[in-house]
Amino acid sequence: MSDVALSPARVALVGNPNSGKTALFNALTGSRQKVANYAGVTVERKEGTVTAASGRTIHVLDLPGTYSLRARSPDEAVTRDAVLGQLAGETPPDAIVCVADATNLRLVLRLILELKQVGRPLVLALNMFDIAQRQGLRIDLEGLARDIGAPIVTTVATRKRGIEELVAQIDATTLEAAATVAREWRAPDAGEIRDAHREAQRLMKAHVRPPERPDTLTGKVDGVLLHPVWGLAILLAILLLMFQAVFTWATPLMDLIDAGMTGLGGLVALAIPEGLVRSLIVDGIIAGVGSVLVFLPQILILFLFIIMLEDSGYMARAAFLMDKIMGGAGLHGRAFIPLLSSFACAIPGVMSTRVIDSKRDRLTTILVAPLMTCSARIPVYTLIIGAVIPAKVVGGVFSLQGLVMFGLYAAGILSALGVSFVIRRFLWRGMSEPFMMELPTYKKPDPTNVARSLLQRGQIFMSRAGRIILPLMVLVWFLSTFPYPPAGATGPAIDYSFAGTIGHFIQPLLAPIGFNWQMSVALVPGMAAREVAVAALGTVYAVGDAETNTGGLSARLAEQWSLASGLSFLAWYVFAPQCVATLGVVKRETNSWLWPTVMFVYMITLAYIAALIVYQLTVALGGG
Amino acid sequence: MNNLSIDRVEIAESIPEVGITLRLSDASVGDRGVIIDVRADDDGKDHGVDIEELQRRLLEFGFVEGARVEVIHEGAIGHDPIAVRLDDMRVALRRRDAGDVIILLDRP
Numbered sequence A: 001m002s003d004v005a006l007s008p009a010r011v012a013l014v015g016n017p018n019s020g021k022t023a024l025f026n027a028l029t030g031s032r033q034k035v036a037n038y039a040g041v042t043v044e045r046k047e048g049t050v051t052a053a054s055g056r057t058i059h060v061l062d063l064p065g066t067y068s069l070r071a072r073s074p075d076e077a078v079t080r081d082a083v084l085g086q087l088a089g090e091t092p093p094d095a096i097v098c099v100a101d102a103t104n105l106r107l108v109l110r111l112i113l114e115l116k117q118v119g120r121p122l123v124l125a126l127n128m129f130d131i132a133q134r135q136g137l138r139i140d141l142e143g144l145a146r147d148i149g150a151p152i153v154t155t156v157a158t159r160k161r162g163i164e165e166l167v168a169q170i171d172a173t174t175l176e177a178a179a180t181v182a183r184e185w186r187a188p189d190a191g192e193i194r195d196a197h198r199e200a201q202r203l204m205k206a207h208v209r210p211p212e213r214p215d216t217l218t219g220k221v222d223g224v225l226l227h228p229v230w231g232l233a234i235l236l237a238i239l240l241l242m243f244q245a246v247f248t249w250a251t252p253l254m255d256l257i258d259a260g261m262t263g264l265g266g267l268v269a270l271a272i273p274e275g276l277v278r279s280l281i282v283d284g285i286i287a288g289v290g291s292v293l294v295f296l297p298q299i300l301i302l303f304l305f306i307i308m309l310e311d312s313g314y315m316a317r318a319a320f321l322m323d324k325i326m327g328g329a330g331l332h333g334r335a336f337i338p339l340l341s342s343f344a345c346a347i348p349g350v351m352s353t354r355v356i357d358s359k360r361d362r363l364t365t366i367l368v369a370p371l372m373t374c375s376a377r378i379p380v381y382t383l384i385i386g387a388v389i390p391a392k393v394v395g396g397v398f399s400l401q402g403l404v405m406f407g408l409y410a411a412g413i414l415s416a417l418g419v420s421f422v423i424r425r426f427l428w429r430g431m432s433e434p435f436m437m438e439l440p441t442y443k444k445p446d447p448t449n450v451a452r453s454l455l456q457r458g459q460i461f462m463s464r465a466g467r468i469i470l471p472l473m474v475l476v477w478f479l480s481t482f483p484y485p486p487a488g489a490t491g492p493a494i495d496y497s498f499a500g501t502i503g504h505f506i507q508p509l510l511a512p513i514g515f516n517w518q519m520s521v522a523l524v525p526g527m528a529a530r531e532v533a534v535a536a537l538g539t540v541y542a543v544g545d546a547e548t549n550t551g552g553l554s555a556r557l558a559e560q561w562s563l564a565s566g567l568s569f570l571a572w573y574v575f576a577p578q579c580v581a582t583l584g585v586v587k588r589e590t591n592s593w594l595w596p597t598v599m600f601v602y603m604i605t606l607a608y609i610a611a612l613i614v615y616q617l618t619v620a621l622g623g624g
Numbered sequence B: 001m002n003n004l005s006i007d008r009v010e011i012a013e014s015i016p017e018v019g020i021t022l023r024l025s026d027a028s029v030g031d032r033g034v035i036i037d038v039r040a041d042d043d044g045k046d047h048g049v050d051i052e053e054l055q056r057r058l059l060e061f062g063f064v065e066g067a068r069v070e071v072i073h074e075g076a077i078g079h080d081p082i083a084v085r086l087d088d089m090r091v092a093l094r095r096r097d098a099g100d101v102i103i104l105l106d107r108p
């Protein structure tokens, strides 16, 4: 083997969205892949390796899908910079592998012409060849390869067909063209785009014969799924099913994790003598990890739905159906997916805003995402509703407690739409960017690819949330533990701690909204994560372990809180930025402290105003 | 949609030998034809990007002269957005951004 054969090659996968790039990447690299972030930007960087028959190692970089090198979203900018070799900390690829959906060649041919301009060696992977064959689509591979000046390999990524040939071709191409010089690339103007289309059209005419049995299924299915009435009804049904799944199917698993963490805490408590170290490990670290872990089942179920909806091609339809409603509030149709995710947790919601092209549309979505009722609010809502709302049936069928819960969800959605409307009206006037989106043909999601994506997204969520939540939990533990109560103190220990001091200090500020000092103190540890407030209330009311004893706590609150205070606390929780992890993720995603600050200030202002109105109104109506 | 019919009268022109041309933004479900012009005319509307950029994006998505279009779906509220079959792909866009795409309707 020569020296050249031994030096590894680097290739980048480029292609239109939905061309099967991710599936091809998985087929090429199997489990030898690594997901991380690009330096400085939060776009996911996926790299893997494959060994060619020659024994040479090939590094494969999966790039976000794009229609053009004229990048518009942060995702697309990464693709452009990686292709042009301008990405900080990255060496330019030795060759570009363009992944094309064989049944949808027109736009990718134009991308190929653009890629040719860059001057790097190119290999075309003609993917979804199984579908092309089923449709009776005829492509003159030799002629096309000659005209575009790049070798073509046909592949079926989901069945791993053509993968060896593709690897062999990459190996050969990178060896031959070791010494090509990259040329200057410049964004094409309208005339050049037209010319490229004309050329693509010519290539299509010359080398591709239209399918004998074109896909008719997509048209028929769309007739129902995009129907003005049925389409919306079905979307609603899918959303309901999804919520049902997230909130009920996940419960047994969540209980299991909860019990597991509590058990672990108990074991550790047995092993380590009473004292600071034990308290730090049990109440700080284990409780902190547990508070993240407990949401994992919900988040995985949510991701499972989202991945399947994306892979099947339905997500684009959902964005189509929702665009007008979202657009009325100044949001982009694509904001639908992030906002949907935020019902489980704002963190994956904020992370998934990257699909939105324009910076302003993306920031607006990020700013309103935490207003969607995330699942961490549920324990708080359930506790307070149980304590202050009577378990009555109204109108013969509706439980009053259920109605209040529904009202809180509705308040979250409406305020998100309202805030985004205000942002677009006063902060960034003007329309959101054009909404243009391909509606891909429907496909059956491939189970292995779904499983792999699920695993990856779960890992990313865990590492990101974990890295932020853990230190915070330790901080909150510190604040609620030190200083110790003086000898002979009678009140709960937290009352003497920094958290207690802060709570007492801010209590006068919170008096107009009906918060007593216990509530104020509970807000401090509750900053780490919303549901922590439940445990904190348990601590201040000294009912022992509040999580296993919510009944006790609820009864205690029912005695001590007025209806007005309870409702005010609920109103506060609809808006309050009681989640430092979300603020941390916003900081990471926007690369600035400005946006988390803006978010914190506007949310806490809204929370105060809402709680004030609710409290004063209820008192005026005799609920004080 | 009430003002649409007025727009339509203004913009739709009937060229006897050629047929009816209209803006894609004014087309109804079922209208089909061929794109004869993709302009960068300022219509006074705000598109979130400048009009040349809008034109480039339209072109990039395949709204080019000579491409066949058919409006296949529209949204429930205000008949917006629309989904069109564009040659052999399907694309969704808002009516307000489709005004610079001029189509020549097929003869019935």
Ligand SMILES: Nc1nc2c(ncn2[C@@H]2O[C@H](COP(=O)(O)OP(=O)(O)OP(=O)(O)O)[C@@H](O)[C@H]2O)c(=O)[nH]1
Residues within 6 Å of the ligand: A015, A016, A017, A018, A019, A020, A021, A022, A023, A024, A064, A065, A127, A128, A129, A130, A131, A155, A156, A157, A158, A159, A311, A312, A443, A444, A445, A446, A449
């Ligand atoms: N029948 C068939 N389906 C495929 C093939 N390759 C991918 N798919 C399916 O096509 C869908 C889209 O594939 P992805 O790999 O997610 O596409 P992508 O290019 O990564 O899409 P983006 O992430 O949007 O850029 C998935 O449901 C895949 O299972 C193929 O060769 N044949």
